[in-house]
Amino acid sequence: MARSRNSNSGNAKSRGTNGGRAKTASPQRTQQLGWFTWFSHETSRLAGRPSTFLAATLVIVVWAVTGPIFHFSDTWQLVINTGTTIITFLMVFLIQNTQNRDTLALQIKLAELIIAVHGAQNRVAAVEDMSDEDLEALHQAYRTRADETLGSLEQRRARRPAAR
Numbered sequence: 001m002a003r004s005r006n007s008n009s010g011n012a013k014s015r016g017t018n019g020g021r022a023k024t025a026s027p028q029r030t031q032q033l034g035w036f037t038w039f040s041h042e043t044s045r046l047a048g049r050p051s052t053f054l055a056a057t058l059v060i061v062v063w064a065v066t067g068p069i070f071h072f073s074d075t076w077q078l079v080i081n082t083g084t085t086i087i088t089f090l091m092v093f094l095i096q097n098t099q100n101r102d103t104l105a106l107q108i109k110l111a112e113l114i115i116a117v118h119g120a121q122n123r124v125a126a127v128e129d130m131s132d133e134d135l136e137a138l139h140q141a142y143r144t145r146a147d148e149t150l151g152s153l154e155q156r157r158a159r160r161p162a163a164r
Helices: 027-033 036-045 050-065 074-116 122-129 130-158
Strands: none
Touching: 027 036, 036 074, 050 074, 050 122, 122 130
């Protein structure tokens, strides 16, 4: 397999590892990404940590324990409802941004593999840009090819004498 000129697979620094710890973006990298992209990456990285889950659980426990102190009032309930609603609302957009970037990166990587494989049909490298009707037609064409291939394999197996 061909390696890129910039490949330095033996160097942990080039892979972005830091002794098993996640590496944060440098100020120069932040300027390249844009503030929202950087913010969404950092927020999703922090939100996915076990310590963040434990902190959120602690907030819920403290809120529940304070229920009797505030006589389970409407204001007491409104505090948790408002807080969780605001956080959920904002996280939807951050998660969608992260998912869009991850999906696009995956599509680019798959396109690179398709283009690099000798004999592959390069038209599927940009399949995500097709209309729904074109995607369905292509899916049906591949399903038909898969069925034909399976039928051919079954015929070959049936013609072979059984191994004893």
